[in-house]
Amino acid sequence: MSVPRYWREIKYRYRLLGCMCKECGSVFFPRRHICLKCGSRDLEEVKLSERGRVVSYTVVRNPPKEYEKYAPYIVALIELGDGARILSQVVDCEPEEVHLGMEVEATFRRVREDGPSGIIEYGYKFRPVIS
Amino acid sequence: MRKVAVLGVGCTKVGEHWKRSLRDLFVEASLRAIEDSGVEEIDGLYVSNMASGPLQHQEHLGAVMADALAVNPIPAVRVEAASASGGVAFHEGVKAVASGMSDFVLVGGVEKMTDRLPPEVASTLIMSEDQEYTAYTGVTNIGLSAILKRLYMDRFDVKPEEIAMLPVIDHENAASNPYAQYPFKTSIERVLNSPMEADPVHLLECSGIGDGAAAVVLGPANESETSDHPLVTVSASAVATDTLNLTNREDPLTLRAVRGAAEEAYARAKLTPRDVDVLEIHDEVSILGVLSLEDLGFAEKGKGASLAASGAISLSGETPTNTFGGLKARGNPLGATGLYQIVELTWQLRGEAGKNQVDGAEVGLAQNMGGVGSTCAVNILRREDL
Amino acid sequence: MKTAKTVGIVGYGAYIPRNRLKVSEISHVWGGGGAPIQEKAVADIDEDAVTIAVEAARYAVKRAGIDPREIGAIYVGTESKPYAVKPCGTIVAEAIGATPCVTAADYEFACKAGTEAFQTCMGLVSSGMVKYAMAIGADTAQGRPADALEYTAACGGAAFIFGLKNHRTLAYIEGSYSYTTDTPDFWRRSREPYPRHGSRFTGTPAYFHHIVGAVKGLMGELGYGPEDFDYAVFHQPNTKFPIKVAKMLGFPMDAIKPGLIVPFVGNTYAGSTLLGLASVLDVANPGDRILVASYGSGAGSDAFSLVVQDAISNDRRLDPAVSIFINRKRYIDYSLYARLRGKILT
Incomplete structure (x- = not known):
């Protein structure tokens, strides 16, 4: 696991920062240099909505390396309030409870760790809305 | 040229x-x-x-x-x-x-x-997706396909049994392929009773x-x-790409790279899907094969699974597909997979396909995909002397 | 201890993980007889003291309605640091958007690390060194399997933002008093996974002696008696201790009940007293006076007197009350608990 690679993404992952096209208003996550909709290069950093709905989901049962200890876990395609879509784990929720259209909100969790002595990567996950 | x-x-x-x-x-x-x-x-x-x-x-x-x-x-x-x-x-x-x-x-x-x-292989496979925002979630390639499958079944009201026909056809064809990884037949029941790999995708819907x-x-x-063989030529070869992240696609159930490559290839070859005698589709996970059938133009959106279930893509059907077992049953050694497709189409067009031969096959199409449809190659081959 | 300028709480937030383990599950495995609490909160596989601190801190910022960049200091009190070296405070600061003009550090004083942070924040705000300061107490408490601590050691935390007293202050602090001695009633050596304790020695010479010392000291300085307080919150290692110390000090049951969450949550160590205070702020009315007394093994107690202001009754209660977290739960069995808390060798 690479420390600089993790560090570089920290603020985007911790605070759910994406970008918005100043020309056409499209919102993207993750950030990008060129608008996918209109081709404009004039994009600005924006805080994304922390609430959204589950568009679809799966339950990962045979995970990649570094994710084994968390399995099984739900991964969902989520549409946020501002229209941006994000892929995220959904936690605090049983596989039987998650459903299409479910309202979810961002939370802050451990994502993976580099063994017992390496760094711990934190970031966003989503959960059913608490209140 | x-x-x-x-x-x-x-x-x-x-x-x-x-x-x-x-x-x-x-x-x-x-x-x-x-x-x-x-x-x-x-x-x-x-x-x-x-x-x-x-x-x-x-x-x-x-x-x-x-x-x-x-x-x-x-x-x-x-x-x-x-x-x-x-x-x-x-x-x-x-x-x-x-x-x-x-x-x-x-x-x-x-x-x-x-x-x-296996976990290292899963980590390797997901390198085909954005490391920082897709792989980072812990999702697997099969998991991404599972997200599409759930959406697909919900939107088009498709039953799991219909999608499970695809691996059944693959295995049927692989049974007589000496090069196949899994040369045995299976059934819809066995597919749907196999362990859940990433809900709602079962193990037997996935290439190994x-x-x-x-x-x-x-x-x-x-x-x-x-060459001593009947001449097989390349009628068209096209490659197209789509966004790396599913999240950036207007409709995740439309594989635009498949559409793009197919449209270009058909135009260059001056052919339509109806002209294709043998078809190779990229069913790394069955749902990807279903979506590919649609975006290649063999079925309308939402009808790919029922096309498979109708028998139209079985060896005796109108468009025999994955005649040596496809990714599911011949096997999917990643970088080699697209060339297995070309090898198999060539055998079919030359008339060297043995038990799996499609009689009089003249035009073959191979569709090969990278990631969840971020890259697609469509290659059309033709036997020249027919 | 009084600040030069009056300091108060401008925002607070709580967080309790969703998993609950009934004490009966622990008795079932280890055969223990007593039931010091009903059930305890257990962090999920991807939660730790940092994620709990961040959740609580985010709610505190929302409730305060301030720009997080105005927070000049963040202190995380915990004895469950995911890193032995590398501050939790920097992660919290980054997650709430308080970086980079902020000082951050982690505090350790067993279960009173959070109130230690209170006092530091009060000093920094009062002196004018920072506009706002945040103190967090959060733990994923350790208890060796079968040990008495295992029945209560729980996970949770709360965050408080301090600022100079004004009309937006939810509750201001009249004074604080600390009572500290070298009393080794509970400890965890470096690189040891579980703490050890002196069993009944943790009671009279430790918990009771220090809390009584701090509370009496505070009331003496302020000229108050128990009857001057509407609520009292004590550190809650189990259900019995806070009730007993309240009785010893002359506080009625009604005063401690709203802040007594240990039967349903367990002992969240550095989070314990803070979660109790958050529960009280959820229900207190303007003008109410609250006594808070933490206890940290090793040993010491910090006592505070707070007065609730009008701001408490406006829309500042929008964010989840502690009771919502208490009621949000899924029960787990001992085997899943053992997995989540890393008690199974893999």
Whole structure:
């Protein structure tokens, strides 16, 4: 696991920062240099909505390396309030409870760790809305 | 542009080749293709491979394989486009011959997946997706397909049984393919009773972990006297791309790269899906095969699974598909997969497909995809003498 | 201890993980007889003291309605640091958007690390060194399997933002008093996974002596008696201790009940007293006076007197009350608990 690679993404992952096209208003996550909709290069950093709905989901049962200890876990395609879509784990929720259209909100969790002595990567996950 | 012919083809069996290295497999498939072609000297080498870096810690495969084949100093390069590497390398080889820059090129694909443990393979496979925001979530490639499958079943009210027909057809065809990884038949019940891999995708809807190599020799069509086989030429070769992240697609159930590559290939070949006699689709996970059938134009959106269930793509159907087992049952050694498709289509068009032969096959189409549809290669082959 | 300028709480937030383990599950495995609480909160596989601190901190910022960049200091009190070296505070600061003009550090004083942070924040705000300061107490408490601590050691935390007293202050602090001695009643050596304790020695010479010392000291300085307080919150290692110390000090049951969450949550160590205070702020009315007394093994107690202001009754209660976290739960069995808390060798 690479420390600089993790560090570089920290603020985007911790605070759910994406970008918005100043020309056409499209919102993207993750950030990008060129608008996918209109081709404009004039994009600005924006805080994304922390609430959204589950568009679809799966339950990962045979995970990649570094994710084994968390399995099984739900991964969902989520549409946020501002229209941006994000892929995220959904936690605090049983596989039987998650459903299409479910309202979810961002939370802050451990994502993976580099063994017992390496760094711990934190970031966003989503959960059913608490209140 | 010169017309390009597929002069020779060859492959290894897909499976767990514990005793054989990346080189061993590549050389075996390549020598078979060269022998099959009757070509004495090749002047260009394209090596398609997805993951020798993470799997074998070996890069620089162009030089590695040129050396292994003792063809130095010809130019050699590796082509990587995840599991579309094979189809894209073929496309590059076709361009080289068509342009006249090369005369006889070998395009060989190889992947050796069994050198690593399953979680490491899962980590390697997901390298086809954005590391920082897709792989980062812990999702697997199968998981991404599962997200599409759930959405698909919900939107089009499709039953799991219909989608499960695809692996059943693959296994039916693989049963008589000596090169297949899983040469046995299965049933809808067995598919749907197999363990959940990533809900709602079952284990038997997924291609497995296997090693293999496949290779073809390309050359200008008018110098094809060297070959004893009926002449098979490339009618069209197209590659298209789509956003890397599913999140950036307006409709995740439309594989725009498949549409794009297919439209271009049909236009160049002046053909329509109805003209295709044999079809190879990229069913790494069954739902991807279903979506591919639709975006290649063989079924309307939402009707891909029912097309499979109708029998239309079985060996005796209107458009026999994955006639040697497809990714599910022949196997999916990533970088080699797209070239297995070309090898199998060539056998079909030459009339060398044995028990799996589609009578009178004249036009074959191979669709090879990387990631969840971020790259797609569509290659159309034709037998010239019919 | 009084600040030069009056300091108060401008925002607070709580977080309790969703998993609950009934004490009966622990008795079932280890055969223990007593039931010091009903059930305890257990962090999920991807939660730790940092994620709990961040959740609580985010709610505190929302409730305060301030720009997080105005927070000049963040202190995380915990004895469950995911890193032995590397501050939790920097992660919290980054997650709430308080970086880079902020000082951050982690505090350790067993279960009173959070109130230690209170006092530091009060000093920094009062002196004018920072506009706002945040103190967090959060733990994923350790208890060796079968040990008495295992029945209560729980996960949770709360965050408080301090600023100079004004009309937006939810509750201001009249004074604080600390009572500290070298009393080794509970400890965890470096690189040891579980703490050890002196069993009944943790009671009279430790918990009771120090809390009584701090509370009496505070009331003496302020000229108050128990009857002057509407609520009292004590550190809650189990249900019995806070009730007993309240009785010893002359506080009625009614005063401690709203802040007594240990039967349903367990002992969240550095989070314990803070979660109790957050529960009280959820229900208190303007003008109410609250006594808070933490206890940290080793040992010491910090006592505070707070007065609730009008701001408490406006829309500042929008964010989840502690009771919502208490009621949000899924029960787990001992085997899943053992997995989540890393008690199974893998």
